[in-house]
Amino acid sequence: MARTKVQVQVHQLKLPQDERTVFLGGAVVKKYRIPTNQPLHLRFGSARAEVQVAAVSRSSSLRLAPSLAAKLGIHNGLQLCLVYRPGTRTLHIGPLIGVMVPRVYRKRPDRLFGSITAFSRELTDACATYGAHVFFMIPEDIHGNANSVAGWTWNGGWVRRTFPVPDVVYNRLTSRKYENMPNVQQFMKDVKSRHGATVFNEKYLNKTEVFDALGQEESLRGLLPESHLLKNYQMLKSMSSRHSVLFLKPITGSLGKGIILLRKDAGGGYSVHYAGVTATRKQSFRSLPDAFKVLSGKLKAQRYQIQQGLQLISVGGRPVDFRALVQRDETGAWSITSIVGRIAGESHFVSNLARGGTLSTVPAALAKSNLGAGMRASVLAKLRRSALAIAQGIESKIDAHFAELGIDLAVDTKGKVWLLEVNSKPSKDDNTPLAASEEERKESKIRPSVKRIVKYCRHAAHL
Template sequence: MTRIVHVRSLDPALYEDERTVLLSAGMIRACRLAADSTVKFRFGSASCEGLVRTAAAPAASPGEELGLHPELARRLGIRGGCRLSLVYQPSAATLYAGPLVGVLLSRLYPSQEMPFGSMTAFCRELGKAGEEAGVSLFFFSPEEMHTFPDLAGLYFDGEWRKGVFPVPHVIYNRLTSRKYENKPEVQHFLKAVQLRHQTRIFNDKYLDKNAVFSALGGEASLRDCLPESHPFSNYHMLKAMSGRHPVLFIKPASGSLGKGIFRLHVREDGSCEVRFSALSGTVALHYPDLFEAYSHMAGKIRTQAYQIQEGLDLMTIGGRPVDFRALVQRDGDGEWVLSSIVARIAAEQHFVSNLARGGTMTAVQEALAGSSLASRKGSIQRTLKSTALTVAQAIGSNVKGTFGELGVDLALDAAGRVKLLEVNSKPSREEFSLPSASDEALARPSVRRLLEYAVYLAGFM
């Protein structure tokens, strides 16, 4: 049975034994412990012997307390004043505290107010929600891995504070750069904590577009929503695809944020237009034939893996393409649930809708109401939601890795048919609105769901 407790630091002058663990009589009974018994006490990878003592009944306690001798708390890496969960396993004679969850971020900034840059508001929200749920959270980057087996990091306690922690039960991988994720020291660390400490890691890797479409191709329920897509290999493939589809999208297989995407339009006279995004906006180049267009793209295509995908005649608002980003997450039972879905409208003269490329976000119903599909908005909205859920379930079943959340990008063609564009294992938190100032004390359901899944992975249920 798991119980949430408030950690209190004991006065060492009153409790000389550095192993002292003080619990109420009710908690001792609930955990099936014996007073004055020794147990193994674990917090993440840290382990110490504890001596269980019965606390005097408090006069007016708002909840259960866990009293720890300061030396025992220091050895375990548990800070006073936090809230965490306790569960006792008689078979192992072990009292587990936690769960301890580490959030792995690309970097920490030397700023007290914004230590995680644009991710700071999300991290603060996650930290507050963790305190409420009895989950101990800290935030660290690859720069802190050199202290392994201990980990330096930051935690939120009304303000950002530095701390040192054992290896956590669970790591939520929020590395937003493949450059960081693929570093040898990062890969070595992630493998080491899994092998030595059985740490569970979720969202453990980026998804490859070609691997995703290959994995989903065998799902009969998704066949109609998959645009024709292949790993891009050579000019002959480009020629064959352009014979079937006058518009093609050529995307980096491991790209994100709309970077490096080419939009190729082959006109009836054989001439071609190639569009791509640059810092100044969308650039359009014109070529007399397909081979000339291919020659322009070939330099980049040879240096990394690309995907070639059928171009769709997308639903538009005011001439601007619209797509939909669904956030699908695993809940406290490990099951996939839809947390939110928003519409994204491309900026003027842009063919991708990413917010990083100037796109805007609006409610799905509002976007549909402003389109030619307004009369079918109810059924379309239901299909968007069910398709996003089906895609996530198929990824979870067919793609190697542990994923706690996925950003599923969907589109509607001009006939109102739902099509899958791509799936992102590191969905941008900025694409889902933060709480308003009046609700800033409340964590969004999507944030609470992350914690529920972390608790599930850690086994604190």
């Protein structure tokens, strides 16, 4: 798409009748054949105003009066993409991106958004680089039937302003409680239907939903360990008869919280391992019914997915898995941003960083693992193909729009790739592309994953 990045300049014009006139560089006017001194529409997010364009030589900026800027929710100095659509006689500038975040800490302006403050600054920098503008909104400021929304943006410091409904809404609500609030649900519905906004990562995925959906695709079934929503003892008994190791995972869990490993021991008994923050806790039982009696209390409080255990590759006896960050690119297509290896910590059977896991490049993790040398060369390609296929399966089988997914994959000792789970709110700390060199990372403080978010937003907003 033909686009130009312009700097917005807001200043008081000399004559009152000029307030609806916007001044645009002559080269841009000529390039896009923008009519001058004729009524046009200027659009920023959901805000629109009737204007007329005056061409200015030796300028690449877009200048407008303060009253017009205030009406559109624009402030001075923004670097925005500009596209002219002759069919509707509209100058569209943006995209305006609204990010839904859980909360703000007003007493901590240096960490206004808590642990995602650094990511928020990084996203702001990426927007300036690629001609977009971003603001951050919390659930208490979000309402249905809105024509504007209050939010926080960076302008030498975090400031609170009112914006039009954005072109693109990015859901970074990291709690199902916030996401399921009626006002949040109504807001997401309304901005799509009333304003044509794109909302992505609009909901959490649960493990049962993912495995049931992907199981409908014949081409993906080979990636799926046997997995069911655990309903009763009979299902546990049936799965135990087929698999000597089972995982019980909270269907809405994350960061390895609440995962239970059930192992059939050589002597006929069973051991239950609980994933803790600092170490794994173990209980032994003479029989499966005895184990179920203890587990049943947890099953009443939380729904669990029961999943076939796998003989995964390991490093020094510690399991290894892989996190693929899959994002839509500037054309809207799924592509791999990064894949990293995650090696479980000592005394842990899950690899999450929150449970003591460590990151590694894929080649380094494979080289240190017990996977046969002859199988290592093909694993990275298998991981990439599998991650893309899973993202496409999620897109086709689940009724929600996603633009980034954290896909956790495992490799068994025969070199076969398996899906562990899919996360629709991937951490902004786990996804550093370790394959890049130190020099490459020092060169740019904006990670490829953050750049890709902004480029996709431009695509989604047709800018």
